[in-house]
Amino acid sequence: MNKKRTESLFIVSFISGTIIMLFCIYxxxxxxxxxxxxxxxxxxxxxxxxxxxxxxxxxATITTLVAFVLGVPFAYVLARKDFRFKSLVESIVDIPIVxxxxxxxxxxxxxxxxxxxxxxxxxxxxxxxxxxxxxxVLAMTFVSMPFLINAAREAFKWVSPRMENVSRTxxxxxxxxxxxxxxxxxxxxxxxxxILTWARAISEFGAVIILAYHPMIAPTVIYERFTAYGMMYxxxxxxxxxxxCLIMFIILxxxxxxRREGETT
Amino acid sequence: MIEIQDLSLQxxxxxxTALNLMINTGEYFVLLGPTGSGKTVLLESIxxxxxxxxxxxxxNEKEVTSKKPExxxxxxxYQDLALFPHMRVKxxxxxxxxxxxxxxxxxxxxxxxxxVELLRINHILDRYPVFLSGGEKxxxxxxxxxxxxxxxxLLDEPLAALHSGxxxxxxxELKKLHETLKITILMVTHDxxxxxxxxxRVGIIKDGSIMQIGPINEVFEKPASVFTADFVDMKNLITxxxxxxxxxxxxxxxxxxxxxxxFIGIRPENxxxxxxxxxxCCCFLGRISYIRNNGIxxxxxxxSDGALFKAYLTANSCNELQLLEGKEVFFGIDAxxxxxxx
Numbered sequence: 063m064n065k066k067r068t069e070s071l072f073i074v075s076f077i078s079g080t081i082i083m084l085f086c087i088y089x090x091x092x093x094x095x096x097x098x099x100x101x102x103x104x105x106x107x108x109x110x111x112x113x114x115x116x117x118x119x120x121x122a123t124i125t126t127l128v129a130f131v132l133g134v135p136f137a138y139v140l141a142r143k144d145f146r147f148k149s150l151v152e153s154i155v156d157i158p159i160v161x162x163x164x165x166x167x168x169x170x171x172x173x174x175x176x177x178x179x180x181x182x183x184x185x186x187x188x189x190x191x192x193x194x195x196x197x198x199v200l201a202m203t204f205v206s207m208p209f210l211i212n213a214a215r216e217a218f219k220w221v222s223p224r225m226e227n228v229s230r231t232x233x234x235x236x237x238x239x240x241x242x243x244x245x246x247x248x249x250x251x252x253x254x255x256x257i258l259t260w261a262r263a264i265s266e267f268g269a270v271i272i273l274a275y276h277p278m279i280a281p282t283v284i285y286e287r288f289t290a291y292g293m294m295y296x297x298x299x300x301x302x303x304x305x306x307c308l309i310m311f312i313i314l315x316x317x318x319x320x321r322r323e324g325e326t327t
Numbered sequence: 328m329i330e331i332q333d334l335s336l337q338x339x340x341x342x343x344t345a346l347n348l349m350i351n352t353g354e355y356f357v358l359l360g361p362t363g364s365g366k367t368v369l370l371e372s373i374x375x376x377x378x379x380x381x382x383x384x385x386x387n388e389k390e391v392t393s394k395k396p397e398x399x400x401x402x403x404x405y406q407d408l409a410l411f412p413h414m415r416v417k418x419x420x421x422x423x424x425x426x427x428x429x430x431x432x433x434x435x436x437x438x439x440x441x442x443v444e445l446l447r448i449n450h451i452l453d454r455y456p457v458f459l460s461g462g463e464k465x466x467x468x469x470x471x472x473x474x475x476x477x478x479x480x481l482l483d484e485p486l487a488a489l490h491s492g493x494x495x496x497x498x499x500e501l502k503k504l505h506e507t508l509k510i511t512i513l514m515v516t517h518d519x520x521x522x523x524x525x526x527x528r529v530g531i532i533k534d535g536s537i538m539q540i541g542p543i544n545e546v547f548e549k550p551a552s553v554f555t556a557d558f559v560d561m562k563n564l565i566t567x568x569x570x571x572x573x574x575x576x577x578x579x580x581x582x583x584x585x586x587x588x589x590f591i592g593i594r595p596e597n598x599x600x601x602x603x604x605x606x607x608c609c610c611f612l613g614r615i616s617y618i619r620n621n622g623i624x625x626x627x628x629x630x631s632d633g634a635l636f637k638a639y640l641t642a643n644s645c646n647e648l649q650l651l652e653g654k655e656v657f658f659g660i661d662a663x664x665x666x667x668x669x
Contacts, residue, residue: 232422
């Protein structure tokens with residue numbers, strides 16, 4: 063009786079898994095084969111498209127680095143220390159995930175717009191953000207940083223504080239212990255978090271378009287081509303973006319998945 | 328030497344208040360206590376891994392209270408060993424040396440070789456911890472802790488995760504290490520048998536307070552409180568008032584009553600059971616009400632004049648005496664080994 067139930071459950075799981083796989087892969091494959099390779103190659107030569115792709119990748123990379131520099135120390139504190147209102151702080155970290163992205167863009171606009179005191183302050187200091195790469199990075203960081211913080215926090219939690227304690231008693235100071243033990247053990251999971259952050263950043267459109275329609279990132283170019291000229295012009299750019307993202311994704315995943323012999327569990 | 332003066336700290340609802348403890352140089356001191364009694368917290372405070380609210384800690388007569396863990400020259404070994412999984416065994420062991428200015432000194436090289444030989448881990452030096460057995464991991468953790476020649480070695484339930492065969496082997500190695508290196512060891516455990524084998528002196532800790540400190544035999548034979556008696560497996564705890572109603576047992580507590588104790592305690596292994604009357608001790612007649620087979624030994628419940636006594640006998644003795652539930656037997660107790668408990 064039990065055996066039959068288990069088998070039925072596996073059949074249901076298999077069917078649901080197949081639906082999910084098709085749901086994820088089929089639209090991508092369909093897009094790849096929507097246009098002829100010649101058109102894709104021609105699009106590759108379009109300087110405007112190439113520039114937008116470089117900008118997307120560059121801004122996503124800067125975003126990931128900013129998120130890493132700001133997020134990793136904060137994640138370490140969240141993993142190691144208990145303090146009052148910690149749950150509230152953790153919830154605040156996750157807020158950008160639940161806010162619709164155009165809304166996130168508008169929220170950020172209220173801060174950097176010349177009508178706000180912060181915007182006026184930046185204007186006086188000669189810092190221009192709206193419609194610049196800085197605005198793109200700002201929007202991308204806002205929506206993608208939670209992924210890195212959460213991944214790093216979980217990675218640090220996985221490292222036993224007792225290892226750190228032993229390291230300290232053996233003569234290592236706090237910083238040495240962090241780099242030799244904690245970060246050495248957590249970096250692969252943090253790298254996975256960086257991949258997610260980068261992927262989230264490069265796919266961002268809603269928040270970016272509010273803060274910086276120009277300079278155009280790749281999703282903005284795709285949107286513009288789609289609304290102005292239709293699918294035929296939008297798809298080749300989408301294909302190029304998909305291929306580049308997949309290549310980056312695979313390389314980084316392989317790097318993160320490479321575990322040294324001793325670390326297998 | 329470790330000296331703790333009036334140490335106080337609070338950790339949520341848990342508190343240690345004005346704890347004092349003195350451990351002599353070269354001593355193997357075991358702190359016994361149940362889970363949640365504050366054993367690990369105390370060790371971590373000594374190592375500087377937890378901040379304390381009040382009190383002073385001295386190591387070899389130098390105050391270390393405000394020193395960081397890396398400045399105290401104290402090593403700690405946890406129950407889960409906390410080996411660094413991304414380092415090979417030899418790198419785990421040598422980890423502490425990289426922070427010593429004199430790490431190229433010959434003494435450390437000699438330390439490494441001595442420890443590797445003493446702990447018999449030569450063949451696993453190139454392995455990662457994940458490929459080691461429980462006993463091997465334990466040995467590596469000990470070598471890592473000892474290579475830096477610490478003034479004090481703190482052991483946090485080092486044998487708790489091992490199966491009985493491995494436990495005996497590591498116990499023997501700990502004893503050998505202590506005898507060879509003459510290092511001061513403070514070990515915490517909840518297992519009184521480990522303490523009995525290893526300790527020069529023991530302390531009993533409960534809810535952050537030390538209940539009793541003394542040489543191992545003294546604490547085991549003469550526990551000062553019901554908690555200690557219970558913890559060191561003193562099975563026979565009988566209220567004196569209850570016994571007073573039975574004249575036959577007065578011989579057991581006649582000398583004890585004078586100091587106002589409430590209970591008498593008799594270790595179960597100190598009760599002799601026989602089919603014939605036993606001379607040279609207080610002998611009573613009783614009936615076996617229950618025999619519990621504990622594998623290696625038998626726990627015999629003997630009812631006598633309304634009181635219940637528990638005795639431990641080997642399986643062989645039990646067979647030789649043909650002991651069965653319901654059988655009448657004589658049992659003897661040496662009155663001088665009866666403990667007065669308040």
